[in-house]
Amino acid sequence: MGIALVLPLAWGAVALTAGPSDGTLVVASSSLSADPHWSDEDGVPVRAVYGDGALAGWFAEAEKAGIQPRVLGADGAPWGEDASAGTAGGTGRPTVGQQLAYLVAGADGTPVRLEVTLTHYPVWDALRANVGGLVLWLGLAAAGSFVFWRRSGDPAARALLSLAVVVPIGMTAFPLGLQVVDLAGGRGVWPYVVGEVANALAWGSMLFFACAFPEPMQSLRDRPWLRLVPFAVPFALYGAWLLLWGTTREAGLARTEALVLVSAPSALLVLPLIATLLVVRTRKTHHREHQLALRIVLGSVLLALLCFVLLGALADLLTGTPAVALHLQPLALAIPLAGIVTAILRYRLYEVDLIVRRSLLLVVAAIVVGGLFVATAAAVTAVLPDSALLHLVAGGVIAMLLLPLARLLSNRLSRLVLGPRDDPYRVVSELRDITSATHVEDTLSRVLDTLARSLRLSYAEIDVRPAEEGDPVRVSIGTEHRAPTVVDLRSGGRPWGRLTLGVARGREPFGPRDERLLDDVATQIGTLVESLILNQALQHSRELLVTAREEERKRLRMDLHDRLGPDLAMVSMHLDNARRLLADDPTRVDALLAQIAAETRSHITEVRRLVDDLRPQALDQLGLVTALRERASGWSTGDTTMRWTVDAADVEPLPAAVEVAAYRIVLEAVHNAAKHSRATTCRVALTLEHRGLHVAIADNGRGTTNPARPGGVGLTSMRQQAEELGGAFSVESTPGRGTTVTALLPFDRATL
Template sequence: MSRVLEPVSVGTVSLAALATAAWLDLATSDAERAAASTGLGTATALPGLLLAAASVVVLLARPRDTVGRLLGAVALVWTVDGALDSWISYSLANGLPGTDLAYWFVARVGALLLSGLVALLLLYPTGRLLTGTWRTAATGVVLASLALPVMLLLAPDSVVFAAGEPVGSTEVVPFPWSDDTAEAMLRGAQVLTLGSVVAAVGLVWARHRQAAAAERTQLRWLLWAGIMCVLMVLAAVTLAVGGAVTTVLLDLAVAALAVSVAIGLLRPGLGDVDALVAWTLTTAVVAAIVVAVDLAVLAAGTALLGDRLDQRDVTLVVLVLAIVVYGPLRAWLGGLVHRLLLGRRSDRYGAVSALAARLETIGTVDEQLPALASAVADTFKVRHVRVEVITPDGGLLSASHGTPPAEVQEIDIAYQDERIGRLVLPAQGYRSMLSPRDQGLLVDLVRQAAVAIRARLLATELQESRERLVLGREDDRRRIRRDLHDGLGPALGGVALRLQAAGNAIEADPDRARELVAVARTEVGEALDDVRRLVHDLRPPALDDLGLEAAVRQQAERVRSEVDVSVRADGTTGLPAAVEVAAYRIVSEALTNVVKHAGASHVDVCLEAGPAALTVVVADDGRGIAEDVTAGVGLLSLRERAEELGGRCEVVCPEGGGTTVRAVLPYGGHVTDTGHDDEGATR
């Protein structure tokens, strides 16, 4: 109940004050208002009601909110001031009491509205003053804003009211000095209070500089309201029409303030406030140019045609100018202002297509990264962008644009749900604020670049892999040639010579012949061992003799004295030869790494064949791999063996400990084993 009572009270009192002002204005003639030196109280009270509506909305959503309460207090003073302004003329015309009290409030208390504006600027949006050294400055600004209201309470009537105003005594205490002194002090108080408004705006900027991202968005809504207030005041001063038009312009300014404060406090992400600011500035500049063109044309027409340019012709000229000038000028100027303020973030298609065209003409990743950094900086008009990309071997490539600021924000770059790098942008500055639309554009830019960069990295990796394959193949050929030429060839040649010598000596010296045959038999056995070693290097014989599962179990038995190994295999018969060799080598290398480095007590080996790929998993319960450890030759060979078949291999360290090697080896569904149906389920 209490949380509803306060906003309802603010709304009720403000609405009642506006209704009272309207009734009194209707009951008072223009001549009676002129005699009392007052205006329409309704026009004064209406802005207060707008602020009261904002206060009610804020307090209903956030009870006891400091800024909401401040809005309510300002609204009450504003609407009561309007009602009392109407009461002055009505009471003077009808001889009713309370005129002096109404004069006192309107003339001496109404200045508190300026103090309320300063307090709103200093407390929005958190309800607290700035911290640190800025708090002292903010306190001084608050005190300066009270100078005029305090001086108005103390100054004599002869200084506060103009000569001839029908007012009695409104002095609270006798002023101890002369009227000249009081007037000088009043002028000084005006300077202090008006200067406090300027200082408060400066402190809002200081708050924006040190605020977090969410708070800066809230402050940008206040910035938009400030721009609207300045534009409305300038329009009222420039047009100098007075009366109802000026009142409407000022009411629009207050309405913008009330709406922006409520949105900033409750739903700062409701819309793209940056685009709203740019649109407001654009519209204002275009309107000013159109008015200037209108005035120039009318002045030229009047000078040339004189009285022949009647009201109908003036209206026609203004209409034609508005159609011919306003539309194209606004579109061009709007784009120019938006680009100057926020870059090309509004042209989503243009930004993405420009980056795509730029990346197509660049060959290497070292050139693409600076291009991406430059494109993001140009598109979002930020002073610093850093791009970092993780290479397939775990390294890091980076490029920067601009000077790094003290505080940055990081955005991940992903490709097919895999993190391949990050973007680093400034965390401060209004251009660094990213609306939902901006974030969508940034994602599009990064995705476009990620595809190009990833493709280039894969192409580079593929080329390097091909080079390694060619070099490895030639090394294998050189080794086999050397083994055949230097080992097996001479051995077989020696056997042939001994057999020939034995044949020659078989009749003359049988014992010598038998001795030569025995030596030849030994050399043939050694040659056979060399042949077996060469065959094993080309393809492990165990795969042909035993099959993949049994060959892996044989490898597990080889290390069982060091670590306990369990092997599970499913559907591993009939696989392509290249897949079998890659799986066997990956398991062998992984088990070797476990024995050498992991310090594990148990290892699980799992081979599972699916419809189109064989999955190999080797998981141990050892110490894992530290983050600062660079991948060695063994780990790189695991990845290369998988990638040779178009697969992938990853080595991860789960949170529970240990290391898991997981490789996926595709074979395009060419499995000859009849133990699997088309869906890959075991029969």
Template sequence: MPDQGDVRVGRPPWLAAGLVALAVAEALTTVVGVLVTGMPLAAAQDSFLVSNAAIGSVCAVCGGLIAASRPRNALGWLLLGVAVAQTATAAVTPWLARAIAVGDARATAWTATVYSAAWPWAIGLFLPLAVLVFPEGRLPGGRLRARVRWPLLAVVLANGVAQVLTFSADPYPLAPVAGFAPGQVPPAWSWLAIPGLDTGPVGAGTNILLAATYLAGVVTLVVRYRRGGERTRRQVLWPLLAAVVVVVVIAVTRAVWSVAAPGTGFPIMSTLAVALIPVGMTIAVLRHQLLDIRLLWSRTVTYVVLTAALVATYVAVVEIVTRLVGPGDGLATSVAATVVVAAAFDPIRVRLQRLVDTLLYGDRGDPVRAVSSVTAQLATGPERPGDVLPAVCQALKLPWAALAVDGDTVGEVGTRRAPQESFPLRHAGRTLGELRVGVRSGQARLAPSDRAVLELMALPIGVALHAEALSAAVQASRQEIVAAREEERRRLRRDLHDGLASVLTGVAFQADAVITLASGGRRDAPRIAALGEDIRGSVTSALDDVRRLINELHPAALHELGLVEAVRRHAQRLTRGDPVPLVIAVVDDDRVTELPAAVEVAAYRILVEALTNVARHSRATHAEVEIRCSEADLVVGVRDDGPPGDEVVWHPGVGLASMRDRAEELGGRLDAAPSPGGGHVLARLPLARAAVSRVVP
């Protein structure tokens, strides 16, 4: 279901066809009116008849196309509204001119009413709404839609009404036409006229309201561009480009007109360029990938700014030369200005094009700078080479980039799209992977300059990939060493227990036998007894040392009880009553069975150390031990209800450092910190690598 804030409608196809037919009929009526009334071409131009009919016809075609293919998008219906309003004014213009000329008061009144009340809806209501809902047919989301939706729509509607009343209050709607200026013809009052409404504070207020609605439209386009994805940004660039062209065309023609025909008014025909805006909107909605819009922007902005700079230079040179040598020699002045402009043209064009290309295509024109951005990212020590992909996309304004190793994607950023291109990542003559990038929308392939920069970028990324592979190999070797060490300790413990300990126990029994024999009353019995006592003492001391070594090699509790029961036994020893009670619960998921020796020992040592810290250093009354096992890793942790984290600061000591080292040497990680509910220690120990070098005795 569409959001209630969406300005979207769904209408049957015949309605769109009917509105297009109405606009076409109005355009044909315009042509017939011109022919029947014999309206001169100059009068048709100066009365805005030509521009109204042209803009209305273009909006009819554009709105019809959008409404037919996207019936739920309000944009098409709003453009059809512009078409009907514009062409309605054009249709009555010849008859208004004739009624004024012949003095037909009744015909003048009704034609003036239609003339002044129709097209203001286009500029005051339909077109601002079209800009606000472009390109998806709904207002922008987020806070703007929640807080400003209805006030904004109310302002736009009020603007439409204000424009109708303002233009209806003008008693001389055809004043730009020769012979229809005030004093030459009687007033042509509309039935909606409120005399004086178009002048003074009211007229100025309506102009401010009109400007505010279009400013709101510009703001929404900026919001859409900043918050939207790649597709939305390209869509927004189409009407913006059309608007820039319209502004430039009107400004240039007006400047030339003021020089060529000073005092003759505004070049009305330049308003035909406004038809480019609905064309841009239609392309953005239906075929936004037709061309690379950023390339068009690049060329347009470059040559617009270049033209303005050269015209300004020409005018400045002419003015300076005229002031220096006087206005007598116009040819010399023109030649001097032309020479200056010609000399400045190419340097300005090159620098300006470079600046615009940097804004639209990134640093592809400066390979050193582009590669430096990647190497600078690598110098900060990213966790993975894939972390430099945002810098690659930013440097060249690319929509997507990825790293692939052995055909598998190990890093990705942006929105994946076709076509794509790949660049091998090599080191020491060996291919380690690929850098894959998405081609910009509207382009079939990357430009040679893009490829050159990406090939340079591939060099440091390949080195980083090689370094990551070496680091992974070192870490794997370290984990294998730790695993082998613990397995060897487990084997030594078993051998000491089953071998040497048994032998020493037998020797102790023999010593007891010697002592027993010596007690039989033999003459040298005291000496034999003393010797037996020495043997038994030595053996007992050796047995104690062996048991201690056995426990250090592999905790006896683990060997006898397993991880869960060993931890539960240790927790029972730490559970206490008064003066500060502490209750410890051990929770497991019944999946903890036989574990690699390295993982089992590390988990036990971490939990024992964490529980000891709780018992010694916290004022907790409850603690919970968590032991969970999956196919990938073993997760162990301790949580207590000690004072909140904002009351206690943990100072890392030997215990925390030891726990973290035990986790990291297996390729795992440990998180230990106070929290609002007490304190927590959580370790994640991978099982796969720890089992690689497991020794089977």
């Protein structure tokens, strides 16, 4: 920061003390400018007067009269005669305390002689009149030094530091610039020319910044000497300017004005070139952080320009005076300065970018509404009587009528640029309106269509993985153009899949500021996916129940029709035979009745078997635990010595469906252990948990590496028994250490 402060201060001290001062400020104008020019005939236009000398009163009267303040000559003679050659009589250069006779333009344009006493340069008066420029210089020096300290190896940081050095040096061209006395033999034009050269270097620094930020262009990296080209461009433009327009000026003040305008061509051409470079680099870069940084720079510059319009020109139209004094308006340049510092340091780019964009929208809306107010107020007051009260009332009515328009315009601009991202409730409410369809894919397609429409997406995909054994569901729309954003879908404490979103070209990618929106969207979609999958599982479970019911009916019908029915028909035939033999051969009736009794007992046993298949009779007579222990005590499989026991403590009463499922799972697991694992012992454990009945069957058999082999009828039956109740089933086995079958059969204990 020392260089950024000491060097400009040293130069200012040299330039401002090199000669006497008359307090005037003279600025040269290019041929393309509408500002008044220098000429020997029309004199030198004066932009401002610092201090309280004789010229200050004349300048104030000229401005009040609405005429351009001009000095037509010095030392009592017009320009082009003796005024530019020194003081009268060749007495040498003017000095402090000396009086000079200026010829100034009077109210009617005729020359008026005015005695001016030369003083030291009124530094404090000049600084008070340019507080905005002074504060901007101090801010630029602090920002350039801080950025260079943090990122000294960044070419953009070096460009900002060089800008902090040359901009205050350029202040000796404006606003601490040339004076009338300098053209009348005082300091001469060299301080002005040095300031103009510094301004040209400032334009070169800004052009270099555009080429080096956020990273140097490939040509600058390949050929480092090309880094001098941006600094040479302003001087090349100055040379072209001299060839095209400078040589056409007449000798005298007009030629002098053309020669000292070193930075004027850059002000006209370099700024559009810088803007073009930044826009092109923003559109071509694919690096997300670089794109944000460039956009912050462009947005902050545009925001500053709009602030100048809003607080300057528009306020002048509305009230007759700018909302911010002219000498304070340079403070608006603090906006692009802050944007550049933020962009170089890469500080919270997403948040700053959002602030800049929303500020732009608000300023644009204010300018549009303000312009409409000016036009409407001018039209209304033109037809109203000349009454201040009527005009005041009309202005208030117009403002009240335009207020809803301002809100509508702001909302529409925000929706146009940002979409509904800043209103997560609106997006989520649209998702809530989607109802579940029969097919999961149909509902997810509607979700993606809604997201693509509301969030301006070019690509969207939902990848659902409902369960370990379930088939994944993947639905997508659109085409992926750039790296998408992936969000996990969670609901009920478990993941249900992923949501992939890709924004359309030219739209804002998702960033940290969109986390709330993405979380809300993911939560809503996760809940919907969970509902869809559970509904699908419920539908599948219902289908299994219907299928099982129909299979059971089919089996029962076959048993009744193909086995028990013919047997009962045979009993009926035997009874008819016994009835006929009762009169003819009574001795044979007894044997026939004995046969009928035996067959009847066999049929009763078959009926009991059918009933037991529907629900084991032992469960109704003994309950689950006792029924299992009875089976364990009377267990026999012929060629095995395996014994099994039942451990259970206070697990009853249980729902009928849970009892049947547990009973059949235990018997099937014990049967498998005895038949396949060569176990000698098997332990059955029944315990109550808060979710339901936990069943575990563990044996000490040989085990296997693939306990849940596909196609196993017994395992499939046990799994279906558990899942039909909404429970879980698993098998764990270790070679040489046995197999453990577990099942969780849920039920609501409060209903018992």
